[in-house]
Amino acid sequence: MAKSVLIIEDEPFIIEALTFLLEREGLELSSYSDGEGCLDVISNIKPDLLILDMMLPNVSGMEILEKIRNSREFSALPVLMLTAKGQVRDREAAEDAGVNIFMTKPFANEEIISNVHKLLKN
Amino acid sequence: MSRSLIGTRIRERRRTRKVTQTALAAQVGISASYLNLIEHNRRGIAGKTLLSLAKALDLNPRDLTEGADLGLVNRVREASARNRTIPTELERLEEFIGRFPGFARLIERLFDQQQAQDQNLQALSDKVSNDPFFAEAIHLMLSNITTIRSTADILKNTTNIPEQIASKFLSNLLEESERLSQTASDILDHFEPSNPKLEHINEENTPETYLEKNKFFLEELENAEITPEQLAASIGLNNEDEQDLAIKAFEKYQTMAEALPISQFLKEAAKLRYNPLKLAEQFQTDLPTTLERLAHMPDEDHLPKFGILECDGSGSVLYRKQLPTLSLPKYSSACPLWPLYRSMSQPMQPICALFDMPTGERFLSYSIATFAEHGSFNMPGRLKATMLFTQDYQKILGKNTIASLPHLSVGLQCSVCPRNKCEARRSTYILG
Structure with missing residues (x-):
C-alpha cells in the first residue's frame, strides 16, 4: 500500500510541483492550504508524513506543529517543515517544537525527495 | 537682536x-x-x-x-563634535561666529541636513529590519522562486512528461515569473526615495519652519483672517500627508489663539507676571494651552522670551521652539534630567524648576505631562509632555520665589555635556 503524504501549503503552484514529484515516487498525495482546521484534515487522512509550510493563513505552521506534538494521536507523525524564514532562531524554534526536518525555500527537488524518503523510511 | x-x-x-x-x-x-x-x-x-x-x-x-547667539555656538560646537576627524579651533569659536555669522549659519544648516540624512538612513534601516511589508514581500519572493526553480527543474529533467501537465507547468512558470516581477517592483516602489512617506526629511517647507520665519506669531491666524487649511495650502508643501500635518499644526495654533486672545492675554499676563497656572485659571483653560500661548507671543523687546518643547511618551520631539541660548535636539533625545521628562513620571502634576546648563545659562521652566483623550477602550493612555522655558525669569519672579525653586543641573545631550560625574550619563562626552 502506498504511503501517504499531506502537504499543508498556501502556494498552489508549489503544491502542484511537489505533488507531481512525489507521486512519481509512488506516494499518495493530499493537500490543504489553510492553517485553520488542518488537525481535522490530518485526522481524516491519517498521513504517514506531513509537509508543513511555516507561514500559513490564520494559524501558523509552528502552532500546528505544537498541536500535533501535544496530541495523543499524532505526536509521532513525521513533519517536514518548509519556510522562507531561514534564520537560525526560526530553525531552533522549529526544532524545539519537535520538527523532524527543517528546509528553507528555495530548495532543490532532489533534496526534498531525498528528505521525504528519509522520513518515511524511519 | x-x-x-x-x-x-x-x-x-x-x-x-x-x-x-x-x-x-x-x-x-x-x-x-x-x-x-x-x-x-x-x-x-x-x-x-x-x-x-x-x-x-x-x-x-x-x-x-x-552678532551670534549661544544657540548657534552650541550647534556649531555640536557639528564639530560629530565630525572629530577634522580638528577645529573650538577655543576661537565665538570669535569665528562673531566675524563670519553667514558661514556659521551655513555650518549649522549643513549639520542639520546631515542629521536629517542620518535620520533618513535610520528610517530605511528600520524599514529593512522591522518593516512588515518588506518581510512579507521577501517571503513571497522566496515562494515565487521556489515554484519557478522546482517547476523548471521538472520540465528540464523529467522524461515522458504528459503534454497536458507540461503545458500546465509552463503556464505556472509564466504566472509565477510575473508575480515575482511584480513583487520586486513593489519592493522598489516601497524604497523609492520619492516615497512621500520619506519626504518629511525635506524641511524647507514645514509648519515649524513657517512658524520660525514668522517668529512663532501668526497674525493671520490670531486675527482669523485665514483658515488653517488656507494657510497650509499657501506654504508650498510637498504632498497631502504634509498638508494634513500642517493643517493639524495650524488648527492647534488657532485653538490656542481662540482660547487665549492675544490682546487680552498680554494684559492679564503682565498683571499675573506670566504665571501660567494663574493665567490658565483666569482664562478657564488648560495648562498646556497656556504654556503654548506664552511661547507664541509677539516678538517685542519688553516681553519675556519663552521657548517650548513638546514630546510624546517615548520622548520623541513633537514640537519645539528654540531660544537663541538653548538649542533643542530634534532627532535625538535630550538630557534625561530635564523637567520635561521628569513630568512624565508624574502626569498631571505641574512642575516649576530652574535648570542650569553646563555653559552657565539658567532657565526657568514650567512642565506638565497630560494624557490625550481616550479614543477607544483598553488602549494605553497617550502621554504628551510640554515644557515652557525662559531665561528672563528675573522679569517675572521675585527673588524669594527664585530662591525657593528647585535648581536642576542638566545638560543638552550627553555627547556635548561635560558633567562627567552625572549618573544619568548614557554616552561619553565626545568633546573631552
Missing part, C-alpha cells in the same frame, strides 16, 4: 584691557558679583548698565549686542 553673548564679550574686552572685575564694576556703579553674573551670561543686561559698560570698555553698545 540677541544679547546672549554680551557677557562673554564684556569679559573678553575687560581682560584684553587688563581691567579687573572689581575696577570695572566700580567704574559703572554695579557690584563685582553682579558683573560676574553678567560676564557668565547669567544675568540679562540692557539699558543704562549696558551703555555704561560699553562706555567704560570704549566700545559702541552695538559691538556688544550684535
Whole structure:
C-alpha cells in the first residue's frame, strides 16, 4: 500500500510541483492550504508524513506543529517543515517544537525527495 | 537682536584691557558679583548698565549686542563634535561666529541636513529590519522562486512528461515569473526615495519652519483672517500627508489663539507676571494651552522670551521652539534630567524648576505631562509632555520665589555635556 503524504501549503503552484514529484515516487498525495482546521484534515487522512509550510493563513505552521506534538494521536507523525524564514532562531524554534526536518525555500527537488524518503523510511 | 553673548564679550574686552572685575564694576556703579553674573551670561543686561559698560570698555553698545547667539555656538560646537576627524579651533569659536555669522549659519544648516540624512538612513534601516511589508514581500519572493526553480527543474529533467501537465507547468512558470516581477517592483516602489512617506526629511517647507520665519506669531491666524487649511495650502508643501500635518499644526495654533486672545492675554499676563497656572485659571483653560500661548507671543523687546518643547511618551520631539541660548535636539533625545521628562513620571502634576546648563545659562521652566483623550477602550493612555522655558525669569519672579525653586543641573545631550560625574550619563562626552 502506498504511503501517504499531506502537504499543508498556501502556494498552489508549489503544491502542484511537489505533488507531481512525489507521486512519481509512488506516494499518495493530499493537500490543504489553510492553517485553520488542518488537525481535522490530518485526522481524516491519517498521513504517514506531513509537509508543513511555516507561514500559513490564520494559524501558523509552528502552532500546528505544537498541536500535533501535544496530541495523543499524532505526536509521532513525521513533519517536514518548509519556510522562507531561514534564520537560525526560526530553525531552533522549529526544532524545539519537535520538527523532524527543517528546509528553507528555495530548495532543490532532489533534496526534498531525498528528505521525504528519509522520513518515511524511519 | 540677541544679547546672549554680551557677557562673554564684556569679559573678553575687560581682560584684553587688563581691567579687573572689581575696577570695572566700580567704574559703572554695579557690584563685582553682579558683573560676574553678567560676564557668565547669567544675568540679562540692557539699558543704562549696558551703555555704561560699553562706555567704560570704549566700545559702541552695538559691538556688544550684535552678532551670534549661544544657540548657534552650541550647534556649531555640536557639528564639530560629530565630525572629530577634522580638528577645529573650538577655543576661537565665538570669535569665528562673531566675524563670519553667514558661514556659521551655513555650518549649522549643513549639520542639520546631515542629521536629517542620518535620520533618513535610520528610517530605511528600520524599514529593512522591522518593516512588515518588506518581510512579507521577501517571503513571497522566496515562494515565487521556489515554484519557478522546482517547476523548471521538472520540465528540464523529467522524461515522458504528459503534454497536458507540461503545458500546465509552463503556464505556472509564466504566472509565477510575473508575480515575482511584480513583487520586486513593489519592493522598489516601497524604497523609492520619492516615497512621500520619506519626504518629511525635506524641511524647507514645514509648519515649524513657517512658524520660525514668522517668529512663532501668526497674525493671520490670531486675527482669523485665514483658515488653517488656507494657510497650509499657501506654504508650498510637498504632498497631502504634509498638508494634513500642517493643517493639524495650524488648527492647534488657532485653538490656542481662540482660547487665549492675544490682546487680552498680554494684559492679564503682565498683571499675573506670566504665571501660567494663574493665567490658565483666569482664562478657564488648560495648562498646556497656556504654556503654548506664552511661547507664541509677539516678538517685542519688553516681553519675556519663552521657548517650548513638546514630546510624546517615548520622548520623541513633537514640537519645539528654540531660544537663541538653548538649542533643542530634534532627532535625538535630550538630557534625561530635564523637567520635561521628569513630568512624565508624574502626569498631571505641574512642575516649576530652574535648570542650569553646563555653559552657565539658567532657565526657568514650567512642565506638565497630560494624557490625550481616550479614543477607544483598553488602549494605553497617550502621554504628551510640554515644557515652557525662559531665561528672563528675573522679569517675572521675585527673588524669594527664585530662591525657593528647585535648581536642576542638566545638560543638552550627553555627547556635548561635560558633567562627567552625572549618573544619568548614557554616552561619553565626545568633546573631552
